Amino acid sequence: MSILLTGGLGFIGSHVAASLLEHGHDVVILDNLCNSQASVARQLELLCAKPIPFYEGDVRDNAILATIFSKHPIAAVMHFAGLKSVAQSATDPLLYFDNNVGGTITLLQAMQQHGIYQFIFSSSATVYGIPQYLPYDEVHPTCPINPYGRTKLQAEEILADLAVSDKRWAIASLRYFNPIGAHPSYTIGELPNDQPNNLMPYINQVASKQRPFLTVFGNDYDTKDGTGERDYIHVMDLAEGHVAALRLIQKSAGLHTLNLGTGQPYSVLEMIQTFEKATGQSIPMKIGPRRQGDLPIYYACADKAKVILQWEAKRTLKEMCESAWKFELQRQSLFK
Template sequence: MNILLTGGLGFIGSHTAVVLAEQGHELVLLDNLCNSEMTVLDKLNTITGKNLAFYKGDVRDTALIKEILKTHQIEAVIHFAGLKSVAESGSDPMKYYDNNVAGSIALFEAMKAVDVKKLIFSSSATVYGVPQYLPYDEVHPTCPINTYGRTKLQVEEILQDLANANPDWSIACLRYFNPVGAHESGLIGEMPKGVPNNLMPYVCQVASGSLSHLNVFGDDYDTKDGTGERDYIHVMDLAEGHAAAIAFVSRNAGIEMINLGTGMPYSVYDLINAFEKSASRAIERVVQGRRSGDLPIYYAKADKARVLLGWQASRGLQLMCDSSWKFQALLKGLC
């Protein structure tokens, strides 16, 4: 199948590209490089043994998207392109609505014009908000508590309306939990620009000496060790979930919201302890007060993905940490 990946050089997009290329799909990658690097393309070509088609461009450029869809006879789109910092979305909401919502609308308009109607949307567990019960299943009420989550929910709602109006569309909205880890080669992984917003890349940079210590925001939650618990999922499991979703939308019309998680929550200290084994070094940490908006615990019910997609996560926390450290160590020349 000919597939366009928007945000294709990003963390999740690049790993998904590896899985899809290995399955024999023909890929076109689009990225504006606002949160990624051109070096990722060379690494993807090395891993896959292919010269992947790439366009530097923005999903808001409808004319460019139409041209790509037509030129490469694209049959399906995986839409990763989106800004993802919860903190930044609060301080600069218009940037997030413009990129995440308006950008998605521009992409869907281009797809509609060229009659490409198979879509995987990169959504987020943040659409659920404060848990009314756990684990979150796909019928849990949606009430995001930050701007980032609201942009994801708005795009889901747009796609629901699109599917209702055009029943020949095939759409899967994949609600991610907490992607971590890296490709087994260590060539690609999570490489945020500036100070990381997420726990794993922050731990990686402390371990490599780029940052002095890790701030632990709250150790007095009602959890097993007082720190927040999250459903961490290996990025390669997540990538394989996208491949399974491509197969699903190829067979089924309509729209589905599907969780991609492990169903197993790990605490901040669980992750630190596992990472210290991976890196064979201590992670300096300083306990700070709780951050506003942080939830004590959340995790997925992933039964729907197993039933509809034939997919479930298989990689554990230690492998997530091992692969993250391998990527960081290679990046910093530590091995």
């Protein structure tokens, strides 16, 4: 039996694919390459030393889903094919609701038609919105403050209704915090097609002289050093959380909503300083104005995942920075 990964060549999807393969699972990948590269499929094949079925296409395409489910013995689906730019979601909300909500509905309908009821959803801590208390636990009220977060929450609500309507469904909705880092082979990592949405690619671009400096958006927050604090998690810890979630839904039906984070917030300045110490690279920076919608601080309570999944994040911020930089060096060497 195989696991279908939609968006499986993206940053998170590719690392989950690698982790699943390392644990002996077979994977099938569907990706429309809107924010990923087809070359990642080849890197995954080299890592696992076997061919991986890859379909270039959109999760909203019923025909390609029917082909995949007919040709492959799919036991479960992990759904990563979501757009994730908060800023873009504000300027083009229809695109985000069409892709993130509409795509999820199309995928679930296709699964139901083919008798597949195990599903892992790539959700986000953005569903919580402005903290009423910290750390966020899974019972914290949900009130997202941007269209991207609302698409994730609407998809979660659909999954909750689906699990109640049909007891065959076994669903894990995993709320991510801030994944960074790279696979220990340094052959796959975070490589956005266009302007990055996250801090680490910008740091890498400054360290590799692709950008002259890093802009820090605001240094007057009510935090320990005035810059925003986030819960950064190594992408391989996150990937291993998905393998644990797969074990859970294989034995336990219903909806399981879980935070995947470290429970430890780090500021932007701490991230920069840790990166500089870990890599020996200097990161020039300038202070810019706050970005609209940015929260001063948020981080996870991951106690539920520790109990239910028998999983917890183990890798340090230093390891996250080192692996991200080594991936960047490896990537540069391939394109010289």
